[in-house]
Amino acid sequence: MTIDANGSSPVNRLSPPAEILRYSAFTHDPAGGNPAGVVLDASGLDDAAMLTIAAEVGYSETAFVTGRDEASRRFRVRYFSPLAEVAFCGHATVALAVALGERLGTGEIVLDTLAGEIPVATMVDGKGAVLATLTSVSTHSRPAATAELDAALKTLGWAPGDLDPALPPHVAFGGNDHLVLATASRERLADLDYDFDGLAEVMRRHGWTTVHLVWRESPERFHARDPFPVGGVVEDPATGAAAAAFGGYLRTVGLVTGPATIAIRQGEDMGRASDLLIDVDPLDTRTRVTGQAVPIG
Structure with missing residues (x-):
């Protein structure tokens, strides 16, 4: 859709x-x-x-x-x-x-x-x-199991070598569960052509709302894409729930060591550029997500 x-x-x-x-x-x-x-x-x-x-x-x-x-x-x-x-x-x-x-x-x-x-x-x-x-509600994050990761990579058409070893695959929660996968290159993130039905089945099996694909431009700026086949949508242009979960992920894996504001650019590759800001504090399990909205007319 x-x-x-x-x-x-x-x-x-x-x-x-x-x-x-x-x-x-x-x-x-x-x-x-x-x-x-x-x-x-x-x-x-x-x-x-x-x-x-x-x-x-x-x-x-x-x-x-x-x-x-x-x-x-x-x-x-x-x-x-x-x-x-x-x-x-x-x-x-x-x-x-x-x-x-x-x-x-x-x-x-x-x-x-x-x-x-x-x-x-x-x-x-x-x-x-x-x-x-x-x-957000309290966030948490855990390493993705090998079977979870293998199934997701297969339906995405990705290889383990496409991932950024500095950002380990996790299942992160910020109100719903999201599989977080970090790519090693912006080109890999831009080239998204996945098995819609196959990924939907994997996501339903594991209870994931989206797969949050990210590329780290800098410690304070990430690019993201979120396949959402379980909702009947090929891709979400901006995913606040995944951004909240990602804040918990950054805290859990130690990529945020003090209060930080992180910019997430999403939707660019599908022609609907979106900008999300998340505030993450290692002493607070919640994530604050900021953005604006405009009427469609």
Whole structure:
């Protein structure tokens, strides 16, 4: 399934009475970033209706606000891909937070998700754009098992020699599990042509939401690509949940030894450039993920 954000209205009524907003997250350009659907009032929708809407919207995820307490700025949220519900989605969280900030005013909100409580801070930057910083649930990371790694490399068409030995393969968690594989070259990252059905089967078997492929440009800057076949999407242009998990990975493998801000460039190779910032502290198991979102119109 391809992601096509061009020519769409910010508001569509696909499955009345739900009103669907469309935002692109981790970008200032509607033609970039990762599109997400946002339903600010899903209190009358059941699971089947939300899954149907997510499939009709066609983006990698749509966020649904199923309950709210505006006085305390607390919201219950669920996320659906076109094929299934996911416990947490970072880019749809940023899109939702920006949409709420534009309507209710910026500040602190709290989202209750299937992955746990997610605080989000919104603010207006110097150019008038709303920025959102989510704080993930506690992250953790473990080395990938040999069988896991071999199966993933086979479906990606990669060899063990394509990997960066300084960044070991791990399964990292930041609300969902993601296999983290670091390439030794930018060229290997750019040349992505994988077995869609094969990788989807491997990911379902091991419970991975995406495969987070990265290349280290510098200690403070990485490039990433995220195949997402289990969600019915070939590739995610920006993956906030994987970025949160990657923060935990960097902490676990000792690549962050003090408070650090890491830039992640994603979506470039698929023509939807996205910029994510993560803040990682070795003394805090959570990751803070920052980005902006703009309406698609």
